[in-house]
Amino acid sequence: MLLEARGVHKAYGHVQVLHGVDFEAEAGKVTALIGDNGAGKSTLVKILSGALAPDAGELSLHDRRVRLTSPEHARSLGVETVYQDLALAPELGPAENVFAGRELLRPGLLGRLGVLDKKTMRARAQEAFTSMGTDVKDLDAAVAALSGGQRQSVAICRAVMWAKDLVFLDEPTAALGVRQTGKVLELVRRVADSGVGVVLISHNMTEVLEVADTVQVLRLGRRVAKLPASGTTVADLVGAMTGALDTPVTDARDDDRTDDRADERAAR
Amino acid sequence: MSATTGGGAAAAGAAPPPAQTPRTGAGPGVPSSSRPAWRRALSSSPAYMAVVLLVLVALFSLLAPDTFPTAANGRNVLTDVAVLLVMAVGTTYVLVAGGFDLSQGSVLVFAGVAAAKAMEALGGQGAGTVLVGIAVGLLAGTAWGAVNGLVITKLGVPALITTLGSTGAALGAAQLLSNGTDVRTVPDALISVAVQRPLTLSWLVWVAALVALVGGLVLATTRYGRHTQLIGSNAESARRAGIAVDRHTASLYVLNGALAGLAGLMSLTRFATTTISGHTTDGLQVITGVVLGGTSLFGGAGTVIGTVIGMFIPGVLNNGFVVLNVQAFWQQVAVGVVLVVAVYVDQLKRRRRNAA
Numbered sequence: 001m002l003l004e005a006r007g008v009h010k011a012y013g014h015v016q017v018l019h020g021v022d023f024e025a026e027a028g029k030v031t032a033l034i035g036d037n038g039a040g041k042s043t044l045v046k047i048l049s050g051a052l053a054p055d056a057g058e059l060s061l062h063d064r065r066v067r068l069t070s071p072e073h074a075r076s077l078g079v080e081t082v083y084q085d086l087a088l089a090p091e092l093g094p095a096e097n098v099f100a101g102r103e104l105l106r107p108g109l110l111g112r113l114g115v116l117d118k119k120t121m122r123a124r125a126q127e128a129f130t131s132m133g134t135d136v137k138d139l140d141a142a143v144a145a146l147s148g149g150q151r152q153s154v155a156i157c158r159a160v161m162w163a164k165d166l167v168f169l170d171e172p173t174a175a176l177g178v179r180q181t182g183k184v185l186e187l188v189r190r191v192a193d194s195g196v197g198v199v200l201i202s203h204n205m206t207e208v209l210e211v212a213d214t215v216q217v218l219r220l221g222r223r224v225a226k227l228p229a230s231g232t233t234v235a236d237l238v239g240a241m242t243g244a245l246d247t248p249v250t251d252a253r254d255d256d257r258t259d260d261r262a263d264e265r266a267a268r
Numbered sequence: 269m270s271a272t273t274g275g276g277a278a279a280a281g282a283a284p285p286p287a288q289t290p291r292t293g294a295g296p297g298v299p300s301s302s303r304p305a306w307r308r309a310l311s312s313s314p315a316y317m318a319v320v321l322l323v324l325v326a327l328f329s330l331l332a333p334d335t336f337p338t339a340a341n342g343r344n345v346l347t348d349v350a351v352l353l354v355m356a357v358g359t360t361y362v363l364v365a366g367g368f369d370l371s372q373g374s375v376l377v378f379a380g381v382a383a384a385k386a387m388e389a390l391g392g393q394g395a396g397t398v399l400v401g402i403a404v405g406l407l408a409g410t411a412w413g414a415v416n417g418l419v420i421t422k423l424g425v426p427a428l429i430t431t432l433g434s435t436g437a438a439l440g441a442a443q444l445l446s447n448g449t450d451v452r453t454v455p456d457a458l459i460s461v462a463v464q465r466p467l468t469l470s471w472l473v474w475v476a477a478l479v480a481l482v483g484g485l486v487l488a489t490t491r492y493g494r495h496t497q498l499i500g501s502n503a504e505s506a507r508r509a510g511i512a513v514d515r516h517t518a519s520l521y522v523l524n525g526a527l528a529g530l531a532g533l534m535s536l537t538r539f540a541t542t543t544i545s546g547h548t549t550d551g552l553q554v555i556t557g558v559v560l561g562g563t564s565l566f567g568g569a570g571t572v573i574g575t576v577i578g579m580f581i582p583g584v585l586n587n588g589f590v591v592l593n594v595q596a597f598w599q600q601v602a603v604g605v606v607l608v609v610a611v612y613v614d615q616l617k618r619r620r621r622n623a624a
Contacts, residue, residue: 100509
């Protein structure tokens with residue numbers, strides 16, 4: 001197993017957010033993590049990506065126990081996270097963003113003086129964008145001038161370029177229209193097919209079923225279901241999320257709202 | 269939600285959007301078109317301010333053909349601009365990193381007074397005394413820069429307030445050191461430097477040119493420059509990318525202080541006195557020139573070549589008005605208007621880009 005978490009507990013003060021959550025992610029697979037607001041998704045992801053220390057519980061990478069001390073530590077172990085705010089530098093170009101903090105230097109004396117190897121960085125970024133099939137074409141444009149989907153692609157490609165093993169994607173399509181959502185989901189699939197494990201955090205159950213291999217459902221700080229995506233319906237997921245498995249249509253508001261927003265945008 | 273929210277400001281993501289209504293990148297798709305490098309360079313702010321500069325030079329040359337376009341007058345303009353340009357190079361870095369530094373004029377005075385006092389105390393007119401003075405001046409500037417940098421990064425006081433404070437404090441400290449009167453005991457060895465003109469230009473001009481050249485190359489081609497841009501564009505993302513944001517930011521203020529110290533030594537060389545009261549508006553003049561040159565007040569973008577052009581616009585206006593016998597006060601009015609118009613046009617371009 002690529003990543004395995006057992007009995008993860010976390011409390012903020014008196015509020016117990018996670019009650020012994022288990023979680024698994026496999027290499028080359030898209031694992032979706034869904035749950036209503038307050039279910040503990042963000043907390044769990046922060047713990048799994050090293051941004052937060054759990055109160056109790058075990059984490060293992062490649063079947064070896066690890067204690068992640070920081071996001072940098074997680075990154076050094078091949079685990080990258082794309083946050084919802086993307087953390088891109090809007091004034092700089094896609095290639096500059098991909099290599100932010102990991103700039104390549106020219107060989108020889110110039111490199112020792114700190115001179116950047118812009119040509120190589122550009123070529124490698126271009127290669128990543130192309131091989132991932134993204135529509136990021138203008139490497140000279142500032143990221144601020146790109147569309148939301150292109151920005152998301154830049155952020156995902158950046159994470160994938162450096163993630164040897166695992167990428168967390170926090171709501172990568174939440175702000176996108178229908179067409180761009182499709183492109184990003186294709187990208188997510190291709191990332192997994194290249195052998196990297198992907199953990200997809202999402203609200204949108206239709207899209208989760210479309211792209212994921214397994215779906216793990218959190219509710220009130222517990223994992224209540226782990227389902228294979230094929231053969232599972234939106235109604236099953238809603239039921240697991242809301243704890244109303246017998247009356248599966250109770251509360252699908254979240255899902256509807258997301259779809260409405262997407263439709264609105266597509267209409268513009 | 270309106271389409272205008274999908275701009276650069278939203279992408280900067282200083283505050284993570286609430287989970288239910290994410291606003292990042294809500295804009296509709298843009299057909300991306302690749303433009304050749306020369307066209308991008310031509311549509312950039314420095315290119316367009318360079319045109320303004322050329323128009324000014326042409327205008328003054330037409331109006332005063334005997335006095336403006338002469339070698340002697342050109343040297344005057346260059347020497348006038350040299351001292352301010354040295355500080356402007358440092359301020360370009362600070363602004364590109366999303367910071368602000370008002371204090372350079374006062375730090376210049378402090379460094380000048382400290383150097384002059386040290387040389388006075390040491391006595392002698394030779395090169396040894398001058399070298400000690402140079403070291404003291406540079407150290408004095410660096411020290412103020414370090415104070416600025418540490419207060420801003422460690423104590424978290426906003427840069428504007430910190431450097432406003434050190435503007436007053438450095439000037440006051442300079443006056444305490446000198447008892448409020450200018451120090452005029454500058455060694456002969458330093459004064460002799462001021463009259464030398466290697467390759468027809470004053471040493472001051474060569475020093476400024478070297479600072480601008482090195483500063484421009486470092487900002488545009490090195491990792492240090494790239495990190496400066498990343499921090500100014502999105503400090504949080506720079507932090508997540510593993511860049512030591514606080515240390516880098518502090519180093520920029522130290523650099524800026526050191527350059528103000530160098531400018532203080534240049535001013536001392538030029539005038540052979542500390543000119544305590546002559547630099548109250550230097551800090552603002554420097555920021556004006558840097559912003560005229562296309563450096564964003566909001567960080568993330570800027571070039572030293574732009575700053576060079578931006579510093580020459582007030583310099584040429586001032587000189588042109590003097591040559592034409594126009595009251596020099598008009599220069600201040602003109603620079604003020606040019607600055608506001610330039611930033612307005614820049615904002616328009618930004619808005620158009622973000623709305624695209």
